[in-house]
Amino acid sequence: xxxxxxLDNTLREILHVVQPLPEDWTARSQIIHELRQAIESMxxxxxxxxxxxxxxxxxxxxxxxxxxxxxxxxxxxFVSSNGxxxxxxxxxxxxxxxxxxxxxxxxxxxxxARVPILKVESNIQNVSCDISIDNLKxxxxxxxxxxxxxxxTRFRDMVLLVKEWAKAHRINNPRAGTFNSxxxxxxxxxxxxxxxxxxxxxxxxxxxxxxxxxxKGTFHLSTGDPIFHINWPLVVxxx
Numbered sequence: 001x002x003x004x005x006x007l008d009n010t011l012r013e014i015l016h017v018v019q020p021l022p023e024d025w026t027a028r029s030q031i032i033h034e035l036r037q038a039i040e041s042m043x044x045x046x047x048x049x050x051x052x053x054x055x056x057x058x059x060x061x062x063x064x065x066x067x068x069x070x071x072x073x074x075x076x077x078f079v080s081s082n083g084x085x086x087x088x089x090x091x092x093x094x095x096x097x098x099x100x101x102x103x104x105x106x107x108x109x110x111x112x113a114r115v116p117i118l119k120v121e122s123n124i125q126n127v128s129c130d131i132s133i134d135n136l137k138x139x140x141x142x143x144x145x146x147x148x149x150x151x152x153t154r155f156r157d158m159v160l161l162v163k164e165w166a167k168a169h170r171i172n173n174p175r176a177g178t179f180n181s182x183x184x185x186x187x188x189x190x191x192x193x194x195x196x197x198x199x200x201x202x203x204x205x206x207x208x209x210x211x212x213x214x215x216k217g218t219f220h221l222s223t224g225d226p227i228f229h230i231n232w233p234l235v236v237x238x239x
Contacts (some may be wrong), residue, residue, distance in 0.1 A: 008236075011157075011161060011236055014161060014164060015157055015160060015161065017063075018062040018063060018160050018163075018164055019062070019063070019160065020061060020062065020063050020065075021063065023125075024063050024125070027124045027125040027127060028052075028056055028067050028127060030124055031067060031122045031124055031127055031129065032050060032052055032067070032069065034101075034103060034122070034124075035050045035069060035129070035131070036049070036050045037101075038094070038097050038098055038101050039071060039094070039097075041097065041101075042093060042094070042097050044090065044093055045071065045090065045093075045094075047073065047074050048071050048072060048073050048074075049071070049072050049074075050069050050070075050071060050072075051069065051070050051071075051072050051139060052067065052068065052069050052070075053068050053069070053070055053135065053138045053139040053141075053142040054066075054067070054068030054130075054138065054142055055068075055142075055181060056068070057139070057142040057143065057146060058142045058143075058145035058146045058149060058185075059146055059149050059150075059156060060145060060149060060156060060159045060160065060163075060181075060185060062160060062163065062164070066127065066128040066129065066130060067122075067127055067128070067129045067130070068129075068130045068132070068138065069129060069130070069131050069132075070131075070132050070133065070134065070135035070136075070138065070139060071090070071094070071131065071132070071133045071134070072133075072134060072135075072136070073134065084116060087116045087132075087133045087134070088109075088111040088116050090133055091109055091111070091116055091117070091118040091131065091132075091133065092109060092111075094118055094131060095107050095109055095118055095120070098120060103122065103123050103124075104120045104121065104122060104123065105120070105121050105123070106119070106120060106121040106128075107119070107120050108120075115132050115135065116132065116133070117130050117131065117132050118130075118131040118132075119131075141182065144203070144206070144207060145185060147206065147207065148189065148200065148206060151200065151206070152192070152199055152200065154192075154199070154236050154239060155188065155189070155192055155199070155200065157236045158188050158191075158192075158236055158239065159184070159185050159188050161236065162184050162187070162188055163181055163184055166178075166179060166184055172184065191239070192239075195239065199239070
């Protein structure tokens with residue numbers, strides 16, 4: 001067996017282990033449903049919705065990946081006008097509501113982060129959840145990465161492999177001054193855009209419209225037909 005064949009087989013085995021199974025998708029969908037029920041029961045969050053984002057939405061999560069959700073208001077200016085302190089207070093209320101509801105543990109409110117976050121762990125598959133408020137920008141990024149991952153399946157495979165490589169080398173922890181998963185994903189995207197021949201186009205060619213305005217209008221990004229395609233049948237190990 002050649003070195004390239006051995007590498008290809010190893011990468012396929014790693015992907016087989018880290019790729020989420022149907023029950024992993026089901027578990028995260030159930031967690032989102034339970035969060036929505038809890039939020040709907042809170043008077044101070046009347047009219048708010050729970051919107052997932054991050055690797056789950058982008059289809060770039062591993063079997064043990066966490067879940068990112070944002071609590072969104074119909075009128076985003078409600079929170080924006082009240083600022084960070086309002087978000088901190090609301091996340092504290094969410095934490096109390098989840099405690100009363102049950103089914104959660106390991107509550108950790110991080111109020112002074114750049115984006116205030118409530119970290120909790122669900123009893124369903126022990127999935128860790130990061131809850132934020134009014135996080136439209138991250139939803140935009142997630143939808144765009146989903147579109148990119150659907151243009152070429154090798155992009156998703158490479159992202160999953162790079163994440164596992166970074167985790168094994170302990171360089172996937174932003175709190176320790178290393179990369180977060182989004183940064184690693186952008187590095188993979190840059191490589192796919194700059195290799196020769198290029199696999200993916202510049203972002204402006206992937207989505208020529210105003211994605212923020214479009215997302216604000218519907219909270220849904222239709223993938224449509226890919227604008228860019230190149231017939232380059234290399235496997236991930238050769239990229």
